[in-house]
Amino acid sequence: MQFLADMPVEEARNWLTKFNGVGPKTAAIVLCFSLGKPAFPVDTHVYRVTGRIGLRPEKMTVEQAHPHLEAVFPPETYYAAHLNLIRLGREICNARKPLCPKCPARKLCDYKDKTK
Numbered sequence: 001m002q003f004l005a006d007m008p009v010e011e012a013r014n015w016l017t018k019f020n021g022v023g024p025k026t027a028a029i030v031l032c033f034s035l036g037k038p039a040f041p042v043d044t045h046v047y048r049v050t051g052r053i054g055l056r057p058e059k060m061t062v063e064q065a066h067p068h069l070e071a072v073f074p075p076e077t078y079y080a081a082h083l084n085l086i087r088l089g090r091e092i093c094n095a096r097k098p099l100c101p102k103c104p105a106r107k108l109c110d111y112k113d114k115t116k
């Protein structure tokens with residue numbers, strides 16, 4: 001994998017996504033967690049929470065969300081932002097019933113169906 005580590009991030013991303021079954025999420029996970037490169041993986045929790053909070057347009061696809069969120073966050077925060085959004089999605093901003101009264105991001109959140 002050293003050759004991947006030596007590539008610029010976009011070149012490495014293009015190389016990874018040439019493989020069948022490797023989409024933007026998997027490529028970003030390899031880039032971020034294995035190679036320490038600035039990439040922002042968007043899994044189901046990150047996608048849901050960023051849509052609710054208003055960090056991306058609601059109708060945006062998950063594929064579009066990758067470059068969008070990479071533009072929203074400074075690269076040095078990708079790792080922490082990704083992990084914190086996953087934690088928020090797993091523990092508080094659940095898919096079926098978000099626990100908005102307990103949410104630390106409540107005041108920042110645009111979600112129109114916020115629970116009271």
Ligand code: SF4
Nearest residue numbers: 093098100103109111
């Ligand atoms: S306020 Fe509610 S909808 Fe908004 S991020 Fe928090 S839990 Fe999710």
